[in-house]
Amino acid sequence: MKIKFWGVRGSIPSPGPNTVKYGGNTTCIEIRTDDNQLIILDGGTGIFALSQTLLKEMPVSANVFITHTHWDHIHGLPFFIPIFIPGNTLKLHGAFDPISGRGIEQVMAVQLQYSYFPVREAEMKASIEYETLMPGQSVQVGDTTVTPTLLNHPVINFGYRIDCNGKSVFFTGDHEPHYNIYGPDDESFNEYQMLIDDKEKTILAAMNGVDVLIADSSYTTEEYPAKKGWGHGTFDSTIAMGKKAGAKMVYCTHHEPTRSDADLELEFGKVLARYPRKAGDPDYRLAREGEEIEI
Amino acid sequence: MNKISPELERKLTLAVEGMPAFPKSVQKILELTRNLNTDPKELVQVIEKDPVITLKILKVLNSAYFSLPNKITSINHSVVFLGFNTIKNLALSIASVGILPKKNAAHFDVQSYLLHSLTTAGIAKLLCSKLRVPGIDPMDCYIAGLLHDFGKVVFAQFLPEEFRAAMEKARDEGISLHIAEKQIIGADHTVVGSMLAEKWQFSDTLIDCIRNHHSPSDDENAMWASVYAANQISKKMAYGNSGNPCVEELPVAVCNFLGGDIDAIIVSLGGELSKIAEEASLFAQMDSGA
Numbered sequence A: 001m002k003i004k005f006w007g008v009r010g011s012i013p014s015p016g017p018n019t020v021k022y023g024g025n026t027t028c029i030e031i032r033t034d035d036n037q038l039i040i041l042d043g044g045t046g047i048f049a050l051s052q053t054l055l056k057e058m059p060v061s062a063n064v065f066i067t068h069t070h071w072d073h074i075h076g077l078p079f080f081i082p083i084f085i086p087g088n089t090l091k092l093h094g095a096f097d098p099i100s101g102r103g104i105e106q107v108m109a110v111q112l113q114y115s116y117f118p119v120r121e122a123e124m125k126a127s128i129e130y131e132t133l134m135p136g137q138s139v140q141v142g143d144t145t146v147t148p149t150l151l152n153h154p155v156i157n158f159g160y161r162i163d164c165n166g167k168s169v170f171f172t173g174d175h176e177p178h179y180n181i182y183g184p185d186d187e188s189f190n191e192y193q194m195l196i197d198d199k200e201k202t203i204l205a206a207m208n209g210v211d212v213l214i215a216d217s218s219y220t221t222e223e224y225p226a227k228k229g230w231g232h233g234t235f236d237s238t239i240a241m242g243k244k245a246g247a248k249m250v251y252c253t254h255h256e257p258t259r260s261d262a263d264l265e266l267e268f269g270k271v272l273a274r275y276p277r278k279a280g281d282p283d284y285r286l287a288r289e290g291e292e293i294e295i
Numbered sequence B: 001m002n003k004i005s006p007e008l009e010r011k012l013t014l015a016v017e018g019m020p021a022f023p024k025s026v027q028k029i030l031e032l033t034r035n036l037n038t039d040p041k042e043l044v045q046v047i048e049k050d051p052v053i054t055l056k057i058l059k060v061l062n063s064a065y066f067s068l069p070n071k072i073t074s075i076n077h078s079v080v081f082l083g084f085n086t087i088k089n090l091a092l093s094i095a096s097v098g099i100l101p102k103k104n105a106a107h108f109d110v111q112s113y114l115l116h117s118l119t120t121a122g123i124a125k126l127l128c129s130k131l132r133v134p135g136i137d138p139m140d141c142y143i144a145g146l147l148h149d150f151g152k153v154v155f156a157q158f159l160p161e162e163f164r165a166a167m168e169k170a171r172d173e174g175i176s177l178h179i180a181e182k183q184i185i186g187a188d189h190t191v192v193g194s195m196l197a198e199k200w201q202f203s204d205t206l207i208d209c210i211r212n213h214h215s216p217s218d219d220e221n222a223m224w225a226s227v228y229a230a231n232q233i234s235k236k237m238a239y240g241n242s243g244n245p246c247v248e249e250l251p252v253a254v255c256n257f258l259g260g261d262i263d264a265i266i267v268s269l270g271g272e273l274s275k276i277a278e279e280a281s282l283f284a285q286m287d288s289g290a
């Protein structure tokens, strides 16, 4: 299985001289399975550059899995060039939204409105299919199994585990580790803590023993208190999660749009110094646009 | 404002007093959810105190969409499962629908009324947020839009015969319902609606909005203009129905606030309108227990 990062930035595209090394595009990850199936995790602006490389292998059959519907994870979808060419297939997977009462089909419907995009969905030449997933419901893509798990974000967010011939990847999308909303003196504190512990167990089980964990590490621990409840993790929370899940390699992603390459490396260096690598610990890395690995 | 006889005033006051109190939990939820930094603990406690809202939230969670192996039975668990923000927005939609009446009276179609109120609320909030007037909260426009026709509910309940006659007159003669109400009852729904809003101790701006959603206001502010226009737009787009067949022309003051006549405003809202309508019909269904 091959993994390639096409967008690693959180919230908003951030091009410019300060982000040349790690890249300014928002979330998009390409996965090529052993039987060369194309799986794409999220449709942030990174998907545009990815889509251009696909034009030489038509007809394209793309299996896109959307973690959640915030702009930075879907913004590039209307610019996924293969959808304008007949013969191609785009299959979009994602969660049900209990507020709008709609499935993943709303992701295109919302973006392709007349005032916001020149081409209507009916005018797209490729075949576009939608599959709204339930948590825990696996999808088969060739030899590969993709399984969604409900994580914690202001909207419903699925983390996806991809299993192919004994190798595995887990991508969180946007996720903030659960915290207790009660103080230790509140009556509900213990009950809530038990619920959180239970939920954490489910999440860790879903990513247990993966070869690669790619996780939302938006903030530093110093920045976090001001951003608590916004639905994002920290470098430290990602490292703790990777260790507990027994991941072999951990990629920190969803980099803050204002964080320059130099700052990113500086902060990451401080974090690594806090957690000197011991035998059995995961290999920690910063996700970088353009980087490709094979597992 | 309309002049009404002392006798009619007594009658209307009695009717308003017969209306239930504005649910405390709903008021609290509307209040808490307009704050971006709501304390999750506080909102959970408010929701838990309202068994109806609690049950409705649990129903959504235990629906087929999440295929839970075990039923979720508490709001705390719901927050851990779906996330706080999702529960917060669910509570807001359930609370909004919950204050509107449920049963039919005087052949008043409650489902259509609900849709008219919810779309007026959504459009008013959208118009107001586009105006960005400091000191005016778009969420207040939402509440004003939601409740602007509540006087009709009071009529339907306490003066069912007269109200039914007024609706028939409006339909047969193709006149505005509030004109027919004035002719038959002696006062229109804006009078009794604003009396109810006073009883519920809403802000003066909100009361004024309800009182003047068919007439000029002494205090012509962005909220008044948004609610006034939203009501007419909802009717023009035929989103629901609250017994009034006429789309009235917008006063010049309203057009000045919103930068154009009703057609120009509708064009400027574009696809956002159909989104509001869709969301409203969803909210309305949620209440019918589906």
Ligand SMILES: [Zn+2]
Pocket: A010, A011, A070, A072, A073, A174, A254
């Ligand atoms: Zn994001």
Ligand SMILES: [Zn+2]
Pocket: A068, A070, A153, A174
């Ligand atoms: Zn997000």
